[in-house]
Amino acid sequence: MRKYLRLVAIQLRISVASAMAYRANFLIEGVMAAAWLGLTLLPLIVLYGARTEVNGWDLPSALVVMAYFTGLRAVLEGVISPSLVDLVERIRNGSFDYVLLKPVDAQAMVSASRYEPWKAFDLVGAIALLVYAFHRRGVAPSAAEIALGAGLFVVGALAMYALWIVCAAASFWVGRLDNLMYLLGAIFDTGRWPVMVLPGAWRFIFTFVIPIAVMTTFPAMALLGTLDGTAALATIAGTCALLVVSRWVWRAAIRNYTSASS
């Protein structure tokens, strides 16, 4: 385990160093984190400018969902996406062979191979949004709600990771699949809305087929204190199932892998 932690630390250091090499991008990304947050908030502002609540969701509770979405997107764009884009690139040019030769688990090696350190700004934005939302709500969450909310954030991030690993595994068969990542990203974008605001068919799809609700709406409800025990357990159980499936798909993909270099 300590071996893996050291590995992650080393890879993080490399990413920071290489990010420093592109300083122009760095500055742009900083400004963009703020601008992006504003852009994500705009439809909410427009919507709640003329309505006090939609299907039982008022502005502060919708803002909490938005904060979870922003936080998860930081994890997605800061860790998961860069690593997997890197993986697809390695499969294409054959250097993935070297990863398989290393004496550590390939999935662990691949999952944390590259970071975008600047995305930490989005996390700060997410926390600021949470604070503001609860300030407007007037009621602070209890310690238990904070614990469950934080725990389910991690669970949501794991569910997202599992989905993306399945997608990356597909690239073993198809060769290149950065487009599928874009698609998954576009679908994930729906997570900014509380799933209950959407019409019934979408609600079903985003809860059970592509579990976006598990990643943002349910954890937000936990923090708001409106998530019942069964739903919390179902969220955790569903994520565990996703992780098992993704591991299984990954293993199948590795077995099927026939190197681009030979």
Next chain:
Amino acid sequence: MTKRSSTLSRTVRALPTLLRVGVAETVAYRAEFIVWILTTTQPLIMMSLWTSVAHGGSFKGYDADAFIAYYLATLLVRQLTGNWVAWQMMEEIRMGTMAMRLLRPIHPFVTYMASHLAALPFRSIIAAPLVVILLITSASGGITHDAVQLSVLPLAIAMAWLITFAILFAIGALAFFLTQTTAISTLYFGLFSLFSGYLLPLDLLPAPIAKVAAVLPFRFTLAMPVELITHTLPHAQLAHLLAAQAAWTAGLVAFAVWIWNAGVRRFEAVGT
């Protein structure tokens, strides 16, 4: 014969071949193509969200049917005008395969344009059912019946296509200067989704943002053709909009070619 006119005739002669190559490319990468098209389905989500909001009473003048017409039209225009030339160019500049393209005696603006134009028939296959759904759901009131307006719609969509292409081509050419321009293309998409009406109809935006949107080119890439479908405009205003769109088209194409020409000189410096 002057040099310029021979370049032009060469380009015209090469165009059919370039288009054929483009069609072949699209067919070869059909899986990727379909996935890329599916990423533009965000308007569907926005449509269902806003119709569910509008069921509780009309929202600032938009009832559920108006939202359906607006977002279906958005999806349609976006389907016909979208392209990914910036990403393609960044990849080619980074990987060095751009050098091959520079060897050809035709300006890359034309070669890229031909390859993306060739995707249009395939995009139309996706767009056709959208038109049918739009006609079924909104023919009674959500869309215009004005013949003049409908007859200039293809022109407006063609110019929207060219503006989008020119902007993305310019962004792609920035990779000559910055080597990593993914941040800029993300920024572009942010500005686009806000100021073009992709996210929300422009008249629902807060007043200060709507004012900014009015002076930027983005609305001519999407909101304006969409408005031509969903609203019936006075003919004077129609002419005014088309003139403004034509001006933006000319300006942005010139700008894109200029950025490219400036960038290529740097590329040569890096390559040797």
